[in-house]
Amino acid sequence: MSADLPEALYTAAQVRELDRRAxxxxxxxxxxxxxxxxxAALxxxxxQWPLARTLAVCCGPGNNGGDGYVLARLALEAGLSVRVVAATDPARLHGEAAQAWRDWQILGQPLSAPGEALATADVIVDGLLGTGLTRPVEGDMARLIRSINQTSAPVLALDIPSGLNADTGAVMGCVVEADATLSFIGLKLGLMTGAGPAxxxxLFMDGLGVPAPVFDDLPPAARRVLPVRSRAFPRRSRDAHKGHFGHVLVIGGGRGMPGAARLAGEAAAxxxxxLVTLATHPDHARLIPQACPELMCHGIRHPDHLDDLLARATVVAVGPGLGTGDWGRRLWAHLGDWDGPMVVxxxxxxxLAASPRCREHWVLTPHPGEAARLLDCDTATIQADRPGAAAAMARHYGGVCVLKGVGSLIRDASGLSLCDTGNPGMASGGMGDVLTGIIAGLLAQRLPAGGTRGESAALGCWVHGAAADRAARAGERGLLASDLLFHLREVINP
Structure with a gap:
């Protein structure tokens, strides 16, 4: 499904501009x-539902409702049984929506009460609220949305599920829980992140025959990560050796937490x-190589012991299992003068949240809770505007910000990217450690070829999710972070 979607993602205002240009x-x-x-919606x-014979089409006060009235008319003319539910008085419609209502009226069909229409429908069409929603849904509209969600019939949303913010993916009070959504002209950013995917x-897309010049000189709000495989994973030279592909130093694995550092290190490999070296707590330095002998492990008692390791490192990945106690704090502080690429x-x-600073050479990879600490707010605020939060972190801390979650967002100086690989099985411990190692490993190899740190981070997110999707073929529930390690080779060797 995702492979059929366009790369460009737009805000509601941008799609309105595309409409105007068309x-x-x-x-x-x-x-x-x-x-x-x-x-197109019909x-x-x-x-999707070839056996459906009875439709309930719920129409709202704007052009989204107009789309619904058109669908209802065409469906009735095609011989289907159609019941239209008007969420607001159609006499108050304007412009094209009013014309769509008049054309429906010509067929002489009465409006239906929500209860009867929803209860007898094979499919419900959501044409209530489009992309222009700016305040929480309440009152009769909210009650209708809840009624739609309580039915057993599948729901087709026109352009966007009603109640979803088209720009941020946040739920505006309540939202239609659609079984399918057909987006028009430009794919909306909010469909791809936050609550959008849920x-x-x-998700499907129809450009409505709008010609390509309409999109000229209007940079999208974000782009989906769609790697060009020849550039992302170029064939290695036949005379290559390990020195050509970088040296990752993973700093982490405080007392009692060796697994996080090991996952990051093995993912990088x-x-x-x-080469991959782990700078870990002395308690673990002999244990980790027993699980993965390819990892070189050094027990670090004092921060100065990092100096020789840093001198040989191409990339530093710091944080997995580091802890915030004295050992972790001292190692983190010792990295203050490191000026190479770093994944944090x-x-x-x-x-970092406790003592903020700004640098251009690092990649920050927070989940929403960590992002809230970095921006001194709560997780709900982050999730209410994920694109805005990613931009704020990149602005305050510099470098590249990867805001993890459904529809992970990668923000750098060049703009915003979105990764839509991955699945709910990834909601388990250690997944972030694997991502840290993947990004560090790609940075060490300078992949994609000729790419920026932001492109390496975006490619890392894509690889991470793609490996998880392969691992989840055996089932999402019970998926472990270590299950991804085997599949990483499959993904990066197309």
Missing amino acids: IEDQGIPGYALMCRAGA DRLRI CRGD RVGAG DADALNL
Whole structure:
């Protein structure tokens, strides 16, 4: 499904601008676009649910409702049984939506009460609220949305599930839980992150025949990570040796936490780093190589013991299992003069939040809770505007910010990228440690070829999720972080 979606992601304001350009610059009547949307949605509905005979079409006060009225008219003309639920008085509609309502009226069909229409529907069409939603849904509209969610019939959302913020993926009070969503003209950023993936169902896109010049000179708000494999994973020279592929130093694994550092180190090795060294607590230095003998381990009692290791390192990954006690704090502080590329995760992020500083050479990889500490707010605030939070962290701390979660966001000076690989099985301990190692390993190899740190971080997120998707073929529940390690080789050797 994701492979069929476009790379570019847009905000609601940008899609409105695309609409304007299509209408004013290309001369496509607005009602023609609405009719194309209704027809495309009906086609998608019949593909998804070919046995459906009775539709409940819920129409709201704007153009999203207009799309619904068009779909209802076309479905009735095609011989389906259609019941239309008007969430607001159709007499208050304007422009193209009013025209769509008038064309539906010509067919002489009465409006239906929500209860009867929803209870008898084979499929429900959500045409209540589109991308222009700016405040929480409440009152009768909220009650209708809750009624839709309580039915057993599948739901097709037009453009975006009603109640979802098109820019951030946040739920605005309540949201339709769709089984499928058909987005029009430009794919909305909010469908791909935050609550978007959970409430959109299967996602499809229809450009409505809008010509390519409409998109010229309008940079998207974000881009999906779609690696060019020849650049991301170029064939190695036949005379290559380990010195060509970098040396990753993982600093972590405080007392009682050797697993996190080991996962990060093995992930770096599995994506192709030439050498990987672990600087860990002395209690673990002899244990970790027994599980993965390819990892060189050094027990660090004093921060000065890092100096020789740092002199040989290409990339530092710090944080997995580091802890925030005296041992971890002293090692973190000792990295203050390190000026090479660095991946900062887990406890190192918490130490950074306690004593903020800004650098351009690092990649920060917080989950929402760590991001909240970095920005001195709560997790709900982060999730309410994930793109804004990623931008704020990159602005305050410099470098590259990877805000993990559903639809992980990668923000650097060049803009915003979104990674949509991965699955719910990744909600288990150690997954972030694996990602840290992957990104560090790619940075050590300078992959993608000629890429920036932001591109390496984005590629790392993609590899991480793709490996998890392969590992989840045996089932999402019970997926372990270590299960990804075997599949990393498959992903990076296409």
